[in-house]
Amino acid sequence: MLNQEFIKRGFGLIPSEYYVSDENLPSIHDLRKIFDTELEEDGSQFRKRAYLKLQWERLKEQIQIAKNQAYFQTSNSNQVDGGKIRRFKILNEYILDIPIVRNILEKNISMINAYSPLKSENDLTIGMHFIRYQANENHASYSSPDWLHQDDEPLVFVHLINLSKTALGGDNLIADIDTKKVTHVLRLENDIETLVLNKNVYHAVTPLGSRKGIAFRDVILFTIEPSQTQQHK
Ligand SMILES: [Fe+2]
Numbered sequence: 444m445l446n447q448e449f450i451k452r453g454f455g456l457i458p459s460e461y462y463v464s465d466e467n468l469p470s471i472h473d474l475r476k477i478f479d480t481e482l483e484e485d486g487s488q489f490r491k492r493a494y495l496k497l498q499w500e501r502l503k504e505q506i507q508i509a510k511n512q513a514y515f516q517t518s519n520s521n522q523v524d525g526g527k528i529r530r531f532k533i534l535n536e537y538i539l540d541i542p543i544v545r546n547i548l549e550k551n552i553s554m555i556n557a558y559s560p561l562k563s564e565n566d567l568t569i570g571m572h573f574i575r576y577q578a579n580e581n582h583a584s585y586s587s588p589d590w591l592h593q594d595d596e597p598l599v600f601v602h603l604i605n606l607s608k609t610a611l612g613g614d615n616l617i618a619d620i621d622t623k624k625v626t627h628v629l630r631l632e633n634d635i636e637t638l639v640l641n642k643n644v645y646h647a648v649t650p651l652g653s654r655k656g657i658a659f660r661d662v663i664l665f666t667i668e669p670s671q672t673q674q675h676k
Pocket residue numbers: 592593594646
């Protein structure tokens with residue numbers, strides 16, 4: 444799926460059906476509950492998150508919970524919150540037993556396993572960021588960074604978990620690597636609908652607003668990078 448065309452284009456959409464089956468469909472309810480109960484404010488009153496870092500050894504086909512769960516972003520990739528270690532609430536590893544989460548992890552790993560730019564890397568770090576953007580009629584919710592940027596990681600999956608009917612915005616923007624002009628506006632709307640990005644585009648998410656009452660946008664950001672490029676292991 445993440446073929447030469449994807450590498451060059453810099454982004455791709457993966458439909459829900461790729462991850463969701465009759466067997467794991469009921470567990471989406473359990474996954475959504477995690478967003479209601481396990482996330483904590485991350486510096487903004489209108490954004491909550493929790494995090495789990497994993498280590499994947501390609502040759503041994505082994506996944507482990509990372510010993511050091513600190514999260515670091517360069518200031519290059521995030522001028523607002525980058526350049527410092529951010530400690531988020533760590534998710535309990537039982538989330539990996541939720542069938543839909545297990546399937547997301549397995550499917551992503553099999554795509555990453557076949558992804559040629561990372562072929563020579565044996566030790567890879569996976570970040571699973573559970574993020575809720577929460578807005579009301581009087582206050583929008585922003586992502587951090589809030590405009591066009593590139594992430595530190597060479598490959599990032601954005602999985603939509605839940606989007607309120609009352610939500611406004613929360614659209615994904617894709618921009619040209621050279622001109623930084625927006626070329627595509629995408630909206631993830633279905634359960635587990637997924638956007639994959641590499642570093643051949645810039646990207647952003649538009650602020651989330653609400654038509655009425657409280658609106659949510661729940662996503663899992665699934666990042667992958669060679670462990671040696673992690674500046675703070
Ligand atoms: Fe990003």
